[in-house]
Amino acid sequence: MSVEAHEFIPLPRQDPPLAAARRRLSSPVATVIVIAITVLWTIPTVGLFVTSIRPVWQTKRSGWWGIVEDRTVTLDNYVQVLTGGEILPEGIAPYLFNTVAIVLPATVIPILLACMVAYAIAWVPFRGANIVFVGIVALQVLPIQMTLLPLLTMFSNGWSIGPVPIFPNLDNPETGRSLLMGTYVPLWLVHTTMALPLAVFLMHNAIARVPKEIIDAARIDGASHYVIFRRMILPLALPAIAAFAIFQFLWVWNDYIVALTFAGSSADVAPVTPYLAKLAGGYGVHEHLLTAGAFIAIVIPIAVFFLLQRHFARGLVVGAVDG
Amino acid sequence: MEELGAGLAKVGTGVAAVAIVLGLLLLIFFIGARAKGRLQSPVAIVVFLGPAILLLAYGLIVPAFRTTVGSFQNASGQDWVGFANYTWIFTAPGNSTFLINTILWLIIAPVLSTGLGLTLALLLDRMRRESVSKSLIFMPMAISFVGAGIIWGLIYEYRDPSKPQVGLLSQVVMWLGVEDPPNWLLWQPFNNFLLMVIMIWIQVGFAMVVLSAAIKAIPSDVVEAAELDGATGYRLFSKVTIPMIRGTLIVVLTTIMIAVLKIFDIVRTMTNGNFGTQVVANEMYAQAFVAFDVGRGSALAVVLFVAVIPLIVYNVVQLRKERAIR
Numbered sequence: 001m002s003v004e005a006h007e008f009i010p011l012p013r014q015d016p017p018l019a020a021a022r023r024r025l026s027s028p029v030a031t032v033i034v035i036a037i038t039v040l041w042t043i044p045t046v047g048l049f050v051t052s053i054r055p056v057w058q059t060k061r062s063g064w065w066g067i068v069e070d071r072t073v074t075l076d077n078y079v080q081v082l083t084g085g086e087i088l089p090e091g092i093a094p095y096l097f098n099t100v101a102i103v104l105p106a107t108v109i110p111i112l113l114a115c116m117v118a119y120a121i122a123w124v125p126f127r128g129a130n131i132v133f134v135g136i137v138a139l140q141v142l143p144i145q146m147t148l149l150p151l152l153t154m155f156s157n158g159w160s161i162g163p164v165p166i167f168p169n170l171d172n173p174e175t176g177r178s179l180l181m182g183t184y185v186p187l188w189l190v191h192t193t194m195a196l197p198l199a200v201f202l203m204h205n206a207i208a209r210v211p212k213e214i215i216d217a218a219r220i221d222g223a224s225h226y227v228i229f230r231r232m233i234l235p236l237a238l239p240a241i242a243a244f245a246i247f248q249f250l251w252v253w254n255d256y257i258v259a260l261t262f263a264g265s266s267a268d269v270a271p272v273t274p275y276l277a278k279l280a281g282g283y284g285v286h287e288h289l290l291t292a293g294a295f296i297a298i299v300i301p302i303a304v305f306f307l308l309q310r311h312f313a314r315g316l317v318v319g320a321v322d323g
Numbered sequence: 324m325e326e327l328g329a330g331l332a333k334v335g336t337g338v339a340a341v342a343i344v345l346g347l348l349l350l351i352f353f354i355g356a357r358a359k360g361r362l363q364s365p366v367a368i369v370v371f372l373g374p375a376i377l378l379l380a381y382g383l384i385v386p387a388f389r390t391t392v393g394s395f396q397n398a399s400g401q402d403w404v405g406f407a408n409y410t411w412i413f414t415a416p417g418n419s420t421f422l423i424n425t426i427l428w429l430i431i432a433p434v435l436s437t438g439l440g441l442t443l444a445l446l447l448d449r450m451r452r453e454s455v456s457k458s459l460i461f462m463p464m465a466i467s468f469v470g471a472g473i474i475w476g477l478i479y480e481y482r483d484p485s486k487p488q489v490g491l492l493s494q495v496v497m498w499l500g501v502e503d504p505p506n507w508l509l510w511q512p513f514n515n516f517l518l519m520v521i522m523i524w525i526q527v528g529f530a531m532v533v534l535s536a537a538i539k540a541i542p543s544d545v546v547e548a549a550e551l552d553g554a555t556g557y558r559l560f561s562k563v564t565i566p567m568i569r570g571t572l573i574v575v576l577t578t579i580m581i582a583v584l585k586i587f588d589i590v591r592t593m594t595n596g597n598f599g600t601q602v603v604a605n606e607m608y609a610q611a612f613v614a615f616d617v618g619r620g621s622a623l624a625v626v627l628f629v630a631v632i633p634l635i636v637y638n639v640v641q642l643r644k645e646r647a648i649r
Contacts, residue, residue, distance in 0.1 A: 030449040037443060038456040041463070041524065044474045047491060051477060063489045064477075083326070097330035101337035108341050112348065113375045120371035124364055132372065139379060141635050142387050143585050145604060145624040149393065149611050150386035167381065188340060193382030196375055225367040226352040254467030256588040261612065273469045277592045280473050287477065287489070294473040298466045305465035309458060 045298075052077055052291035059288045077292035087286055090267055092275060092293045098263075099253060099271035099297075102184055106191035106252045111241055113192070114199030115207065118237075119229050122208040123215055133204060139197040147190075148261050155186045155262070184269055186262040191252050199244055206240030207233055246308050253301050272297040348374075387628075393621035400617045408622035421601035424515055428586060428602060432519045432526070433579040437572065439523070440530025445560070447531070448538050457535070461528030468525075468588030475521045476593060481506035511599040518600060521589050526582070530575045537571040538564065570641055577638045584630055603627055 050064040053073045058066065067073075084091035117136065121129045153159070156178040158169025170179040180186055210233065218228050234241075256273040263270040265278050276297055279290050351370050358366035397404050412418060447457065463471060480490030484503050488494040493504040508514050541564065549563045565572075587604040594600045596609065603623055611620025 027449040030446040031451075034443065034446045034450060034456050037439075038459050041460045041527070043491070044478055044524065045462070045466075047477055048474045059489070062487050063491060063494055065491070065494070066487075091326075093326055093330060094333075097333040101333040104334075104337035105340040105344065109344050112344070113378070116348075116371040117375045120368050124367050124371065126364065126368050136375070136379065139383050141628070141632055142383055143624070143627050143631055145585070145607050146390045146628050147383060147386035149617060149620055149624070150389040151382065154381075154386070184336060184340070189378070189382060193378045196379055197383075200375070224356050225363070225371070226356050229371075230352075250465060254465075254470075256467065256469050256591075257608070260608075273467055273588075276473060277469050277588075280469075280476060280592055281595070287480075290473060291477065294470050298470040301465045301467070302462060305462060306458065309461070 048291050049295055051287055052295045054288065056286075056288045077288045078296070081289045081292040081296070088279075088289060092272060092296060094267045095270060095272045095275040096296065098184075098267075098269055099273075102187050102191070102259075102269075102271055103249060103252045105184075105188045106195070107245055107248045109188070110192045110195035110199050110248065111203070111244060114196055114203045114244075115234060115237060115241070116229070117196075117200045118203040118207040119225075119233050121204060122210075123228070123233075124225060133200070136197055137201045140201075144194060144257060147194075148257070151186070151190060152261060155180045181262075182266065182268055187258060187269070190258050190262060191255070194258075195248055195251070199248070202240060202244050203237060206237045210236050242308075246304065249304065250301050390621045390624050393617050394625045396618050396621075398614075398616040398618050404618060408618045409626075411619060412622055412626060418606075420599055421596070421603055421606045424599075424601060425584070425603045427515060428519060428522075428583050429580055431516070432522045432583045433576050435519075436523045436526035436579050437530045437534075437576045439527045440575065441534050441572070443527065443531040444535035444538055445564070447535055457528075457532065461532055463525045464528050466525070468521075468586075469592050471521050471525055472589055472592035475517075475524070476508075479507040479517060481508070508594055509598050514594065514598055515600055518589055518593055521593075522583060522586060526579050530579065533575050534568060534571060537568040541567045570644065573641050574638055577634045577641075581631055581634050581638075584627060584634070 047064050050067050051059055053075070054064065054067060055072055055074045055076065058070060058072060062069075080091075081088065082091050082093050120126075121133045154167050158165060158178075159167040171177065172179050214232065215228060218232060223231075253271075254273065255271075256277065259271050260274050260277075263274065265274040272293075276290070276293055279293060351373075355366050355370035393400055394408055395403060395405060397407075413422070443460065450456075466474070477489075478491045481493060481504075482488050482490065484493075484497065488497060490507070492507060496504045507517055510517075545567065546559070546563060549559055554562060585604050586602060587608060590596055590600055590602050590605045591608070596602070596605045604627060607620055607623035607627065610616045610623060614620075
């Protein structure tokens with residue numbers, strides 16, 4: 001499976017002079033339609049933001065477009081949703097910290113491991129390297145749903161084939177509850193594992209392309225594989241690493257199914273997505289707080305997205321085939 | 324303040340985890356580097372491949388195998404039941420809802436996303452300043468499905484028509500003269516389409532960006548030759564543009580189909596599959612983690628897996644073909 005999706009699908013770039021010259025004069029009709037769709041596409045997010053900065057009594061009295069008539073704005077909703085209060089027993093803050101604590105390792109570790117695999121496959125000659133590569137990349141076909149149930153059982157009860165323990169049962173002898181549940185560990189492990197097939201594929205594309213002469217020269221100078229990997233491969237693969245890092249960051253930040261399965265909605269470990277989903281599903285929804293919470297949760301990925309858009313497009317196109 | 328301290332401690336845990344993994348990797352690098360002579364390569368292979376292979380074995384391969392086995396067992400995973408879970412999926416009376424809905428999702432959402440994305444890409448090609456529009460239409464892609472669900476929940480909100488409206492959709496419909504708008508999310512079967520709109524809102528940007536790049540990559544001499552031959556407007560579009568980007572179109576379509584097949588978050592946050600909106604992926608979650616029926620949950624996961632395979636294979640074949648041409 002040596003397809004290189006991001007190579008094949010051309011990415012946004014500067015028009016070559018010829019193409020620009022050939023381009024017809026911009027059509028006003030096209031411009032109007034595109035602007036109309038752009039406005040339509042932006043309104044939902046604007047509505048969320050506007051609702052989140054209106055005082056609570058306003059949000060009950062009129063829709064967010066009512067801000068045209070009464071321009072009162074407030075940050076109260078944000079203060080309340082961050083710290084909790086009378087209406088919300090708990091604020092979003094602990095969950096936000098959980099998201100950060102989950103995202104960091106779940107982004108860094110899979111990239112590192114994938115680079116290692118890619119290096120071994122590309123630059124440490126061994127029989128079956130190709131089979132290992134295809135085998136790992138092909139694992140992308142497995143949807144996350146295929147792994148959830150057994151993984152949850154494994155983390156909470158351990159796993160053994162007959163009497164042979166393959167994964168230890170890490171129960172706390174006092175509570176009888178697994179030591180792993182209620183920590184970030186299952187989330188880190190699951191996100192790392194799920195990311196590996198695609199990450200290996202992408203990192204291999206980048207690392208296999210390092211000029212052979214450089215590696216050979218280093219080998220002749222007596223550099224070990226480990227030195228080459230740390231001093232040459234990682235720096236040279238940095239653009240590819242950055243592209244995948246953005247993709248993986250957004251994926252983990254926005255994930256819901258893994259969080260829900262392995263962290264539930266406890267304030268100790270659960271990220272913002274289950275918190276918001278619970279808030280949205282609760283009775284007597286408090287729009288002003290829900291919108292403020294949702295805006296806090298989406299503003300960081302959106303900022304990352306606007307800053308690093310080009311890389312993101314690249315990551316998505318390839319990530320498209322992800323499982 | 325106390326809360327901030329606790330929060331920073333959490334972030335610290337994350338940083339510590341990264342540091343520990345880095346330390347462990349450096350340690351095995353150090354140990355691996357002690358191997359000399361003929362052992363060098365084999366040891367390096369074990370060091371570099373080992374951690375990833377272990378994770379993949381424990382985290383993906385074995386669980387997938389166990390899910391497949393589990394799909395032939397009963398609810399508690401104690402007894403073998405043959406194909407009973409699969410028979411249940413496809414024949415139980417209530418299940419036609421999520422099967423039909425999933426098929427509708429699979430056809431409507433990808434086709435509309437790709438179609439709209441293509442239209443936008445073509446229009447953008449005729450615009451001078453396109454980047455702001457492109458960014459804004461692409462932006463929903465960075466928003467989680469849960470966040471998107473909240474955003475659209477606000478739009479679909481229902482209020483008694485005698486009261487001032489809060490939901491934009493109801494308000495717009497009332498401005499247009501409808502006196503009694505329905506409670507959108509309970510409005511079967513159209514609520515399914517309202518949920519699909521959220522997916523389309525997210526996916527159009529993806530389709531647009533990829534297709535726009537493909538259109539720009541069409542060699543200008545091809546277009547010029549066609550124009551010399553008198554092809555303009557629709558003819559140019561159907562005889563030159565579309566055939567030239569056919570491969571990319573298919574990749575975009577199948578990619579969105581794969582995402583749609585596994586759609587879970589939107590349905591779960593918006594309706595939790597009630598009011599006739601259930602889909603396979605959410606039914607899988609409900610069977611596995613709410614009803615605790617391991618057999619049915621596993622069988623539904625396998626159904627998803629089997630349904631994804633042809634899409635991915637087609638996608639890969641298409642990519643390969645395109646690459647061979649280039």
